[in-house]
Amino acid sequence: MTKRKLANILFFLILVLGALIMVFPFFWMISTSVKTPSEAAQIPPMLWPKHPHWVNFVNAFHAAPFGRYLVNSLIVTVCTTAAQMFTSILAAFAFSKLKFWGKNLIFMIFLTTMMVPIEMLIIPNYVTLSETHLMNTYLALILPWAASFFTVFTLRQAFNAVPPQVYYAAKIDGASDWKYLWTVLVPICRSSIVAMTILEVISSWNDFMWPMIVTNDPNMRTLPVAVASFTNDVGTNYPYMMAAATFVIIPMIVLYVILEKYIIQGITKGGLVG
Amino acid sequence: MINQKISWKQTLHALLYLAPMMILLSIFFLYPIISTFILSVFKKYNFYTNAGQGIGFDNFAYLWHDPMFHQAVKNTFIFVLGVVPASIIISLGIALLLNRFSKVRGFFQTLYFLPYVTSTVAIAMVWTWIYHSDYGVLNFILKLFHLPPVGWLTDPHYTMLTLIIFSIWKNLGLNIILFLVALNSVPKQYYLSASIDGATPWQQFTNITVPLISPTTFLLTINAMIASFKVFDQIYVFYHNTAGPNNSGMTIVYYLYQKFYVENNYTVASAAGVVLFVIILLATILQNYVSKHYVHY
Numbered sequence: 001m002t003k004r005k006l007a008n009i010l011f012f013l014i015l016v017l018g019a020l021i022m023v024f025p026f027f028w029m030i031s032t033s034v035k036t037p038s039e040a041a042q043i044p045p046m047l048w049p050k051h052p053h054w055v056n057f058v059n060a061f062h063a064a065p066f067g068r069y070l071v072n073s074l075i076v077t078v079c080t081t082a083a084q085m086f087t088s089i090l091a092a093f094a095f096s097k098l099k100f101w102g103k104n105l106i107f108m109i110f111l112t113t114m115m116v117p118i119e120m121l122i123i124p125n126y127v128t129l130s131e132t133h134l135m136n137t138y139l140a141l142i143l144p145w146a147a148s149f150f151t152v153f154t155l156r157q158a159f160n161a162v163p164p165q166v167y168y169a170a171k172i173d174g175a176s177d178w179k180y181l182w183t184v185l186v187p188i189c190r191s192s193i194v195a196m197t198i199l200e201v202i203s204s205w206n207d208f209m210w211p212m213i214v215t216n217d218p219n220m221r222t223l224p225v226a227v228a229s230f231t232n233d234v235g236t237n238y239p240y241m242m243a244a245a246t247f248v249i250i251p252m253i254v255l256y257v258i259l260e261k262y263i264i265q266g267i268t269k270g271g272l273v274g
Numbered sequence: 275m276i277n278q279k280i281s282w283k284q285t286l287h288a289l290l291y292l293a294p295m296m297i298l299l300s301i302f303f304l305y306p307i308i309s310t311f312i313l314s315v316f317k318k319y320n321f322y323t324n325a326g327q328g329i330g331f332d333n334f335a336y337l338w339h340d341p342m343f344h345q346a347v348k349n350t351f352i353f354v355l356g357v358v359p360a361s362i363i364i365s366l367g368i369a370l371l372l373n374r375f376s377k378v379r380g381f382f383q384t385l386y387f388l389p390y391v392t393s394t395v396a397i398a399m400v401w402t403w404i405y406h407s408d409y410g411v412l413n414f415i416l417k418l419f420h421l422p423p424v425g426w427l428t429d430p431h432y433t434m435l436t437l438i439i440f441s442i443w444k445n446l447g448l449n450i451i452l453f454l455v456a457l458n459s460v461p462k463q464y465y466l467s468a469s470i471d472g473a474t475p476w477q478q479f480t481n482i483t484v485p486l487i488s489p490t491t492f493l494l495t496i497n498a499m500i501a502s503f504k505v506f507d508q509i510y511v512f513y514h515n516t517a518g519p520n521n522s523g524m525t526i527v528y529y530l531y532q533k534f535y536v537e538n539n540y541t542v543a544s545a546a547g548v549v550l551f552v553i554i555l556l557a558t559i560l561q562n563y564v565s566k567h568y569v570h571y
Contacts, residue, residue: 008374015371019385022443026388028411029400041409091295099280100288110296113303115558119504119527120547123313123534124306127324147298177287206393208507213535224395228511238403248396256391260384263391267448268455 029249032242033057040238053239060243064233068219069226070247073205076141076222080204083146085197091147092155093181097167113149119209126213136217145204151196154269158192159185195266198259202252223248310551313544321540333545343546345521346529349434353525354502356438357445361498362491364442365449370479372450373457383454387447394444398511401440402427405512427512430522437523440508445501449494456490457483489564496561500554506531526550 032040034052061067094100095107125144134140162185170180186193211222221229227244234240256263289296313319314333316326337343368386372379389397404411405426413423426436464482473481484491506527509517517524517532524532526546534543 011371011374015368015375015382018368019382022386022388022446024411025397025400025404025443026392028404029397032403043409043414045409045411045414087294087298090291094288094291098284098288098291100285101280101282102285103288106292106296109304110299112307113299115555116303116307117500117504117547117550117554119506119530120310120551121303121306122530123540123544123547124309125302126534127309127321127540128301128306130321131324143298144302147295147302149295149299149303152295177291202391206395208393208395208510209531212510224393227393227399228395228515230399231514238409241399242403245396245399248393252391252393253388256388257384260387264383264387264451267451 026249026253029242029245033060033239033246035239037237037239056239057243057246060234060240061247063240064226064230064244065219066223066226066244066247069221069223072138072141072220073223075138076211077201077204079138079142080145081197081200083142084148084151084200085193087147088151088155088196089181089186089193091152092159093177093185095152095156096159097164097185098177110149111153114153122210122213129214136215136220138220140214141211141220141222144210145207148200151200154196155189155192157269158189162188191262191265192269194259195262195269198255198262199266201255202263205252206248307551310544310547313541314548316541319541321538326541333541334548336542337545337549342521342524343529346524346526346546347549349523350503350505350525352434353437353441353505354499356434357441357502358495358498360438361442361446361449362495365446365494366453366491368446369450369453369457370483372454379454383451386450389444390447394507395511397444398440398508401508402512405436428519430519433513433518433522436512437505437508440512441502441505444508445498449498452490452494453487456487460486492564493561496557496564500557500561503527503550503553503557526553 031048033056034054035046035049035056036053039046039049095103121144129135129140134143166184166188167180170184175184206224207222208224208228212225212228215221215225218229227241227248230241230244313326315329315331317328317330317332319326372382375382403409407413407423407425407428410426412426416423424432426432460483464486465478468478468482504527505525509523509525509528512518513523517528526549530543530546530550533539533546
């Protein structure tokens, strides 16, 4: 019995140590943000400064046009997510409830898009967008991600779980497909829809490679791109760099802590289909 | 209505619902897939006219003979081998521990999952500070144990290790959550009857848990492999828009980026993209095969 207790204590300590390792970089980010450069470079490192310089956040925010970057990120994230959810809900509905010729063929063709590494598509998409003069525009940041077969696929599974009788009943009551979709099906499947929405918000907010490639105009940068190039603006001022990283990270952490249930649900439902 | 024949009208109606998705995915996914393959076999390509000349496998021959590409492939496989097994074992271990302490499970799960929802670029920036040779916390900890400091970001011998440690840390949460789902789907009676028969916890683990969660383990392995093959963001941040000291952090995607965006060599970059595609396609086919034949939700 005592051996078991001892083992439990040991296991618990391992969990705590693991959790400390997971959380430490976040703590260190905030702690460094409120130090002076010389405090940050102190050895041994100080865990927390005596007089935290909260003003560093304000200064870092003004060391580069972070207000503009924040707005860019918000616009891109909101528009990408809204567009992707809209196109995916429509398509998932058609695949799940409607009957039409070529259904399986169309499904299979677009299913292939799920297996392609996005990194490979960057070159032709870059060419397409320069030819249409969309470089350095919000459209360039939004359009390529305004549809996603992964989202279609996951929502279709959720829609399939709603019995067809509900659809027929609505049809008999004289509801159009459009009305059935938005007033019956979407509300029934709202938790799946919310889950996919949040996952897309997170991935869109954190996206880096594509926004970096299509924005050479500094005014069009999103937050991650701005943070990656922030070292050019402040050199080795690590407190400012950590403050800038905080701007990108905190919104998603707040979102995660509030909506954890949906995120976990989205991950466990979508995470295993590929 | 239920057993009606499908009409043109119905098909047209459905296509209206599908049109936005079909148009966007055709322009930004289907066309680029084909286009990348075509670009990869052009001998010459003019970006401004979007026209190519001459067909051949010159670009693939170039990759075959380019020491930098060899380095990229080698590093990518080192990265995958360094990240995936360690990540699977650690996350399974933590998931098992979390299951033991059901009261605090939710709290710890939240903490372990934090890195997964954060921007790779931003948190990699924080790690450059942790990895710093002179002022970094990591070297300070090594010093506490009387170990010599390591040039995490400056010594080419440590580049892959630096990237591997960060990437395991970053993605651990996802695997933990999915392992928890798998562990909780194992019927409790199995453990009960095993313990009545006198099976030790270790025997229960190897004879019940491991076989029953093996489909999840396999899928997570493939998913982690696919994600690891595409490593890019952290390299970009750690080494300030280079592939590390002496290109010691060159990977396939970084190579693609370098050829495409820095050197404007679109055809070779496309060929590298095709190579990446083939590698990931093989992994995906394996995954689909396994999930169809062995996994039951």
